[in-house]
Amino acid sequence: MASSQPPPRPISSTLLLALVPIASWFIVRPFLDPIPSLPALYTSIGFSIFTFMATLYLVPTLGPTFVKAHLSGRDLLKVYATQIPESLGLVCASVYILALTLFIPFAFSDSLTIGSTRTPEGIFVSEFPHSRLSVYLSSLLSLLIATILGFLDDVFDIRWRHKLPIPIIASIPLLMVYYAERGNTHIVVPLPLRFLLGSLLNLGPLYYLYMSLLSTFATNSINILAGINGSEVSQALIIAISVILNDLLYLPWPIGFHLPVHLLGSNAEVEFGGVWSAGMAYGSKELVERHLFSLYFMLPLVAVCSGFMYHNWYPARVFPGDTLCYVTGMAFAVVGIQAHFSKTLLLFFLPQIFNFVLSCPQLFGLVPCPRHRVPRFDADTNLLHPSKAIFLKPPSKLAATVLRILSIFKMVVLTVHPSGVILETTNLTILNFFLVRLGPMNEKRLVQVLMCCQIGGSVLAFSVRYGLAGLVYDGDRR
């Protein structure tokens, strides 16, 4: 069933042209009367649409340049041997960061952000939100460092054990600015632990450790779930959309909602709507600002990921490289840290956490770990099968026990010698787990299963956050 490489995916110029007036309207709207209550949000949407168009157009255009610069690779899960441009995540990252940079003057010029202070003489003076600008700039710095390091990883092909700490370097600007600004290092203690720790706990230096570990987790968890067409970018896309949905809950909507969260077991009634004094922010300007900050970073990220996914979708015409994983992971860490919803953010990473926990026996050397753990491609049937790790020497008792337990829960399939010694195991990744559970399937179907799992994870995350969380935290949390 040999097939030749498909032609570059066509872009509809009609669609692109149709988007120009829409994007322009969003950018012009804040300058028209009546001025909307969140003008910069309109600008952000306008910028995001242009970002989408730029990614959609630039990725295939620049592909050949990447191939020329030795940045290309064979698609191991295909029958054709053509070189596919690699590291195109660099284009995504550049477009993304450029959009965020050009957005600076807009983010800090609307009526919400420029507060007025009364001087001793009784005059109201506009106060520029310097502190929030510093936070925004440090976030951009971290994203840029993640881009550079991701691209260096692609160019120099760093071993995975060496690249684990790379996101820590990228998080340094975040930490430094947080420290320089004497940022809050207190956390709210869950109700059941308050008798022990009080309601607020100062983590001090541990808080900085937590922040850098969050960057490391967000980045690497997307990176180790790579390997099949569209897997990296689709995860990033769904997580970004989930974060946006969560942010929208905190904005002052001009219309009223009533969420039936009592069905999910929460004691609190959640009702939101009405200008300014509404949303989950309950009138807190601080919370609205934080979630606006998050939206400014997530909207263009969704745009970039959608544009890139069009070309990276099965059968992929371009590969993202590590750059995309680094930048998207860092973007999530940035909003989680700066907008103070890192616990909620982690909930959106449920499939990644599952994948990480499942991978642990291989990551920590209990079970042999081959260089690539992507599923095995069968060229005859065009289907993917679980790939296997072979034991060159019999596994330790601990390893054997772990694998047998995983095998009972149908998370791995073992090849056992008649004597009872384990010879092989399927690799411990979520992708192989899907193949073990649902049987062999083609690559396109596997990425669809992964996306469904990610969406399911987000639905579960929202239930936990707005239902169960009410049980361990009181209502008045930041």
Add this chain to the structure above:
Amino acid sequence: MASSQPPPRPISSTLLLALVPIASWFIVRPFLDPIPSLPALYTSIGFSIFTFMATLYLVPTLGPTFVKAHLSGRDLLKVYATQIPESLGLVCASVYILALTLFIPFAFSDSLTIGSTRTPEGIFVSEFPHSRLSVYLSSLLSLLIATILGFLDDVFDIRWRHKLPIPIIASIPLLMVYYAERGNTHIVVPLPLRFLLGSLLNLGPLYYLYMSLLSTFATNSINILAGINGSEVSQALIIAISVILNDLLYLPWPIGFHLPVHLLGSNAEVEFGGVWSAGMAYGSKELVERHLFSLYFMLPLVAVCSGFMYHNWYPARVFPGDTLCYVTGMAFAVVGIQAHFSKTLLLFFLPQIFNFVLSCPQLFGLVPCPRHRVPRFDADTNLLHPSKAIFLKPPSKLAATVLRILSIFKMVVLTVHPSGVILETTNLTILNFFLVRLGPMNEKRLVQVLMCCQIGGSVLAFSVRYGLAGLVYDGDRR
């Protein structure tokens, strides 16, 4: 006179070890009583020494990795054909930016920078310099973008006409933050023009154009003066030292000086010294802060350039690539813009300005411009001779006139057909100009001549700035 490639330049581990306690002392000193008046400056010096050591050590260590990743090139002015690692400027840039990032908490925590404001209740409150932090961060962003773009230039080998505008992209964060902070766009008008324009002129959008053009000039002028071992980094080093000397004039020195500037034609008496109320800053805290900002960026730059120069000195063991030119150029533009001494900065670029003006006929297509204009290497004598551009068709009248004038001033040597038509000209660069004037010389000597010229330029710059400038500006300038 064939010779084989020299071995990697040895690093004295004794020197490195001896530097550790010195650097550590500078970092620890601000925490000891009595606290020095400019504690962050001590930290900056300490960091710079570590930066020097890191560069000295990392550049040769990482060289082979660069060769493996296809980042290497032949030294065209040598007899051996070994591949020399290219783009090591990336290592310099990374070390430099990492040092500047780690410095963030120190730069904004000393007694000078945290001012106190009296609240209406009469209480003195420490005020965090958020605005200066934003400026610092936007500078880092510009440096990082310059690094990325420089490295992309190395990897993708962008044509020079396409890369001219690249520094404009890198200057966007500077411009955006300047705009968002509603930065000052006024300039002081020279005395002779004041009857026409007033003493202050608001340039408005033109000021932004000026800032981005300054970045473009600083970056490209170092880049087009590349080609012989050590030329890029030695220029950067001398300019950085000149900027530092200029900054030192504005610091509050505990001892008194008296400069004989009246000898240079200035009317003003320049006397400086004495704690706080002294220096050229004449007690202006604003001026001291600006020049401290400049020092924070220039000290580690000198460290990185010195460390790199050791390995890049004739015969070069590593090449800087475009990355080094981009980052150093951007660093100069950043301090010139943010510390508001762009005119003084331009004076330190006199050799580059000369080179640029001389190059114009080739850059703008009047005279043919070969891909490389570096001097021609004669392997037999080991000497460099002026390289030549050949006219495939007779030059235009304008081109012929320009070249003949240049030839009268011995800036070029022409090959003329007996009929009077110009057949060839030496390439219009400062390096070829030196060879035309001083005769063929070896590469090491040529870079020494270039360095002397750069130092001479800086001496002239200081005379103009503190001597002649008094004639066209009054004393009370920022």
